[in-house]
Amino acid sequence: MLHRDVIDTELLPPGERFGMWLDLVARTAAPLRMRSAHADDFAARAEIIGLGPIQLVRYRYPSLDAVRTAKLARQTEVDYFLLALTTTGTGASGQAGRHSVVGPGEFTFYDGSRPHEVSHLGEDDGRASASSIVALIPYGALPLPPERLAPLLAGRMSGTEGVGALLAQYLVQLTGAPEQYHAADADRLGAVGLDLISTLLGRHLVAEDEVPREVRRRALLSQVRGYIQRHLGDAALSPQRVADAHHVSVRTLHRLFESEATTVAAYVRDLRLDRCRRDLADPASAHRPIQAIAARWGFPDQAHFSRAFRAAYGTTPQAYRAEHGEQARIVNRTASTINSGPTY
Incomplete structure (x- = not known):
């Protein structure tokens, strides 16, 4: 199964929990100044999964506010972007003069090396925990130049429709049940996640041409496979229906499967x-x-x-x-x- 590191502050005495969390965030994401009304008993959990080119972290924590100051940015080097999916509670982020508020099922994106601020209010006005899933993406892993990504910093992106929904399902399923996947597949799963992330960011830049053709092909193939798997029980499932659902021609759909050494019909049958x-x-x-x-x-x-x-x-x-x-x-x-x- 996929390797998963689990950090649970409840294994420590209440007075030591918040300090442990500060250290964890500094090591896995970026050093931040953080405050919370629950600092005296900070019951939180993080599950970290390495997937080749990217790392996923599934978080659960009490309400908090955090900031990466300009001084911290100068003192500590961070060389990756972060794409965060809010799963419960309400999140807010600010970077490069942009601010956004996101609810469950929405993404925000920011550069870990630059000053930024984030906060997350748990449900029931902060009395319940908040949760999120964060993808850490190294510089150079994305097929988009950093200057092109600047308009997306602290932005808000849907995780309930289109490629965003597919990416959200991928993150929730994989981090929720990593035991269902083989360790040998970690790199391949990471590549799939990176393709989906690249496509989502490219779509929100309204510059799909910035995303390499092969990345778009693999992302579309992932969408098609997911659709087929969800509709296997439909006896009327056909290449035409699959193509229509993805707004492509049947010919394009068949070309998509040529490099997979199979056909659409054979994939469904198998x-x-x-x-x-x-x-x-x-x-x-x-x-x-x-x-x-x-x-x-x-x-x-x-x-x-x-x-x-x-x-x-x-x-x-x-x-x-x-x-x-x-x-x-x-x-x-x-x-x-x-x-x-x-x-x-």
Whole structure:
């Protein structure tokens, strides 16, 4: 699974918690002057995940105000941008003469090296904790020159529509369940996140031509894959429907998949077969008819499903279920024997 560092101030006595948090922020983001009405008992948590070119931090903390002064900016070097998604509470930021207030599901962007100010008020007028997910992006990782990014500093960007929604879903899913992903995929997952971030920033600059074509291609491919996975159960899912949903031609959609060594139809079919295979091997689905499992994943024609399954896995759905059901029963009996131990 992906490696995750967890820092929880509640493991320390109340009087030491705020100092620990100040040190954590200085090490993972940027040294800041920070104040909070909850400084005497600062119950907070940070989960840090490294993904090759970027780092993600999932924060939960009491309401706070922070500022990176010009003096701190001169004294400490920071070489990355920060893109913050507010998940609960109300955030505010200011940098380079711009200010914005963001609510849940909205992004703000700033340069960690330059003076800036941030605050976050928790829900219920600050009585509840606030939370956010922050992406730390090294200088040079973005395919956009720093001077082009200046208009976005302390700006406000939606995380509920378009590429912003896709990026927000990516951040929430990945930081919320990192155990679902393999450590070997960290670099690739980071590259996907960086592509989405680059595309979001490019769109808000109203300068899509600033984003390299390959980055736009990979970002669109991620959107298409996500759409297909969400609609696998729709038997009417077709290349035309996928293309229409993304405002591109079917020809463009097919070209998108050429470098993936597959076709749109094959990608949909393989995903559906894999979902069916998982359900057939899952003891929790043993009571469900094979036809119902097939229909759930977009195969309304049982004969067609059986032919496709046999071509993919070299056996029939019935035989596959029987084989893996027996394996599950053997494993369960073995586990039961081990757990019961000897009796005297």
